[in-house]
Amino acid sequence: MCGIVGYIGHKNAYPILIKGLKRLEYRGYDSAGVALISEEGNLNVYKAKGKVADLEAHCQEKDITGYAGIAHTRWATHGEPSSANAHPHYSASGRLALIHNGIIENYLTLKENLISRGFTFKSDTDTEVLVQLIEHIMLSNSLPLLEAVQVALHQVIGAYAIAILDREHPDTVICARQSSPLVVGLGSDNEFYLASDTSPIAEYTDKVVFLNEGDIAVLQLGKKLQVVNMDNVKQHPKVKQIDVTLGQLEKGGYPYFMLKEIFEQPDCLRNCMRGRINVDADRITLSAVIDYRKRLIEARRFIIVACGTSWHAGLIGKQLIENLCRIPVEVEYASEFRYCNPVIYPDDVVIAISQSGETADTLAAINLAHEAGAFVFGICNAIGASIPRQTQTGVYIHVGPEIGVASTKAFTGQVTVLSMLALCLAAERKTISAEQYKQMVSELTKVPEKMEEALKINKQIEKLAPIFTYAKNCLYLGRGYNYPVALEGALKLKEISYIHAEGYPAAEMKHGPIALIDSEMPVFVIATRDKLYEKVISNIQEVRARGGRVTALVTKGDEQIRKLADHVIELPDTLECFQPLVASIPLQLLAYHIAVCKGKDVDRPRNLAKSVTVE
């Protein structure tokens, strides 16, 4: 939520900042702004309500140059989306400009205190409070900016990633983080980049420093990167090499990132399995399982914590781990788990699943697990993000940057890692036979090909989509492994087309939702051939009997359901437990095409942001 970019060096910062904001727009897009120190030494701020393109249009006629700059794309928390509430915010004298990602929880107390000293505010944001506070501390105590930042941050409760420009020191950008991500890029030519993630930096350098909790970094021209903490203790940042290609950050000819990412899935899963499943496809090796074998196989219980789509992947993980390994698994919304006084045993393993690796609730759930002495295992996509750094071990899904706000390839990547994990643990615990293991591993390696086959139905789905655009409500039904697929299909539709949709276990329909069914209500049923197939057919009959209109996802060659359903979408067959990987594809495509038909901005759905770094 909210994206931060910064640059200081010998190039004009403005185009770098605008390009960086576009790369970060998935994090928020209700307003944007940029601050630069001009050659004449002025600190200029330009802001606009709306997307980064609106900011660009606002700046078009102006001659904007500067070698030090910061920029921000906002997802509103305090104060409506407006130009006044957009960042950067000036300090009272106009000497400082600050951008912020996060929430200052005690901002009202700080604000009242400043008001009592005669300060006034131009915005409703918590961010303006922080910049006024920093300047007040700096001027009233004659402190250098760094010290003033340290004093101010000691007074702040909440989450932040901030960057500050000081008109009096145009050669320096100061930034700090606590519970919100911040990455510094080390350019080749005595220059620094700064961003919420590596996507705005990757084009210029592959050397980055992921700032740690409580770090304050000073980016000064002609000097080495200096990192201290709030008590001015010197930190020793590790420089990491990143491996992000420009192709991964661009649409590559697709109209939307979401469609590109849907189509990337077969290759993403190959990357996810590469080096983990050997060429003969009969053995899975996960270093996390080798390193922590005993801790994992002797776990009393697994607790999966996640949010949104990652939580849906967790529901599939529960079935995989319970079925294959016979270890009990609970799946919790991280946001509920953190406040429900959960029972956590020291011999529990807590699995945190997160695409971004920055979700505030999932991080809080991890902290709770650590406090209880449990072992914490992360399944993440974003390399170097907070969650992989705060877990004892884990597995990256390696599907590349996911930019479309609606998660697609991260979901199938997470399910793939959970499949590999369950198979590894089952082999260690000997809860499945060697033959079964071999057959399942081999089938898992064939899933990318089957996804490729499933993607061929894109045209069919594109043709089908217009008939659903009228719908006000849709129901998604599935059972067993396909129940989380139904939940995920419904979430995708809600997010990007704004059609209300519910996912339900098909048999639960009779206990309430069946009352909603009429000829206006499209019902999508995942009815692939598995052990509950006959039962799902009965559920379809129940819908039909009430005039419901059924679109069924079936296993290729299924003639029985073809006679019952209004529309069928055929899927290649695979093992029941891997069916979610294949069955998710038509549901992602369906949501995508319905949203496109409705003229929605698929990659930037209203009110949403990709990385939910506030609770």
Ligand code: F6R
């Ligand atoms: C849905 C979606 C969200 C995320 C959720 C968790 O398409 O993207 O529901 O899954 O916000 O995010 P991560 O996985 O980054 O923790």
